Amino acid sequence: MNGQNPVFIPGPTNIPDRLRHAMNVQTSDHRAPDFVNLLAPLIEDLKKIFKTRTGSVITFPSSGTGGWEAAITNTLSPGDKVLVARYGMFSHRWIDLCQRHNLDVEIIECEWGTGAPANLFGERLASDTSHNIKALLITHNETATGVRSDIAAVRQAMNKANHPALLYVDCVSSLASMDFRMDDWGVDLAVSGSQKGFMLATGMAIIGVSEKALAAGESATCPRCFFDFRDMGNANASGGFPYTPPFQLLMGLRESLDMLFEEGLENVFARHYRLAQGVRKAVEAWGMKLCARTPDLYSDTVSTIYTPDGFDSNILTNHAYDKYDVSFGIGLGEMNTKAFRIGHLGSLSDVMVLAGLSAIEMAMVDLSYPVKLGYGVAAAQEYYRNSDNLAQSKAA
Numbered sequence: 001m002n003g004q005n006p007v008f009i010p011g012p013t014n015i016p017d018r019l020r021h022a023m024n025v026q027t028s029d030h031r032a033p034d035f036v037n038l039l040a041p042l043i044e045d046l047k048k049i050f051k052t053r054t055g056s057v058i059t060f061p062s063s064g065t066g067g068w069e070a071a072i073t074n075t076l077s078p079g080d081k082v083l084v085a086r087y088g089m090f091s092h093r094w095i096d097l098c099q100r101h102n103l104d105v106e107i108i109e110c111e112w113g114t115g116a117p118a119n120l121f122g123e124r125l126a127s128d129t130s131h132n133i134k135a136l137l138i139t140h141n142e143t144a145t146g147v148r149s150d151i152a153a154v155r156q157a158m159n160k161a162n163h164p165a166l167l168y169v170d171c172v173s174s175l176a177s178m179d180f181r182m183d184d185w186g187v188d189l190a191v192s193g194s195q196k197g198f199m200l201a202t203g204m205a206i207i208g209v210s211e212k213a214l215a216a217g218e219s220a221t222c223p224r225c226f227f228d229f230r231d232m233g234n235a236n237a238s239g240g241f242p243y244t245p246p247f248q249l250l251m252g253l254r255e256s257l258d259m260l261f262e263e264g265l266e267n268v269f270a271r272h273y274r275l276a277q278g279v280r281k282a283v284e285a286w287g288m289k290l291c292a293r294t295p296d297l298y299s300d301t302v303s304t305i306y307t308p309d310g311f312d313s314n315i316l317t318n319h320a321y322d323k324y325d326v327s328f329g330i331g332l333g334e335m336n337t338k339a340f341r342i343g344h345l346g347s348l349s350d351v352m353v354l355a356g357l358s359a360i361e362m363a364m365v366d367l368s369y370p371v372k373l374g375y376g377v378a379a380a381q382e383y384y385r386n387s388d389n390l391a392q393s394k395a396a
């Protein structure tokens with residue numbers, strides 16, 4: 001391992017030097033009176049990332065999955081009915097988590113490669129005239145299939161059915177890399193984590209919570225302790241944590257937010273679109289297919305790519321790792337052995353993506369894929385060469 005090659009897994013993502021340095025700090029007293037000077041602006045700035053003015057942001061020391069558990073246990077009671085569509089490994093894991101918390105989970109099965117079925121949700125909610133359904137759970141960016149769902153369309157369907165269910169959105173692999181609008185889309189609980197768009201080490205769950213969701217918490221009876229919004233909210237309000245905060249991660253988060261604001265959120269999104277387009281051009285040149293069915297579903301943070309019939313995608317990703325020391329995402333769940341993933345989110349540039357495409361292309365040729373050296377890379381080069389690099393035009 002040379003330790004210098006970027007990873008092309010869709011999280012955890014590459015940690016830029018600037019953030020690694022920011023996290024490399026000595027222990028500091030979290031009960032000192034000036035801890036609030038670090039914490040309060042972080043919370044305010046995170047609201048800008050979620051695009052919420054009326055909501056709150058709550059963080060926990062945890063990976064993203066803990067954020068899900070917090071969102072569920074703080075707002076629902078055992079036996080509550082929740083509606084969720086399964087279209088990939090992460091939406092599947094929401095289902096599992098809800099079932100283990102004894103919620104009554106109604107599942108809409110969808111083909112992997114499709115997104116959140118706004119129409120079906122709308123029909124189901126319209127038929128739920130007694131409002132038994134308490135929550136709708138959506139994975140904004142299904143990291144297993146490389147599909148981005150249309151949250152605005154889901155919100156429209158909910159409004160049309162005039163249904164009061166809370167809207168929960170997993171934005172772990174989309175926040176701070178693709179557009180996310182908590183207030184505009186009427187999202188009640190938006191769950192994210194530190195190790196993807198924020199480019200940090202794993203270890204913080206970051207959750208946007210609407211006023212309506214906070215109010216629902218007053219009567220929710222799911223047991224919670226470590227993840228209690230009230231304890232965290234009260235402690236944050238007086239400048240601290242109810243337990244030991246992940247100080248080094250908070251220092252990293254300060255720097256991460258500064259980096260995102262310096263580049264400009266909209267430029268961050270444009271960069272991710274551009275990186276993703278280059279990858280998609282390469283996939284097309286290889287004659288391969290994306291798992292995402294239609295262009296409106298294409299994710300700008302991860303591409304899930306079917307290998308040709310008879311080619312095991314695990315052999316490909318293992319070979320790329322063993323011979324070229326580069327990590328790509330394996331196929332998850334139903335996609336295992338059939339597809340591999342190129343993560344293109346976080347701290348990445350055109351040049352880094354070209355290196356990744358070059359490495360996986362070499363691995364494919366080694367394994368006798370029907371692909372010629374340079375084809376995918378050239379297609380991406382051509383795209384990057386001819387399309388405006390916003391980061392550069394901004395610096396100029």
Ligand SMILES: *Cc1c(COP(=O)(O)O)cnc(C)c1O
Pocket residue numbers: 011063064065066090139141142143170172173193
């Ligand atoms: C990474 C990811 C998660 C969170 O996983 P953790 O490993 O618990 O941080 C959740 N949902 C999606 C869509 C993800 O990509």
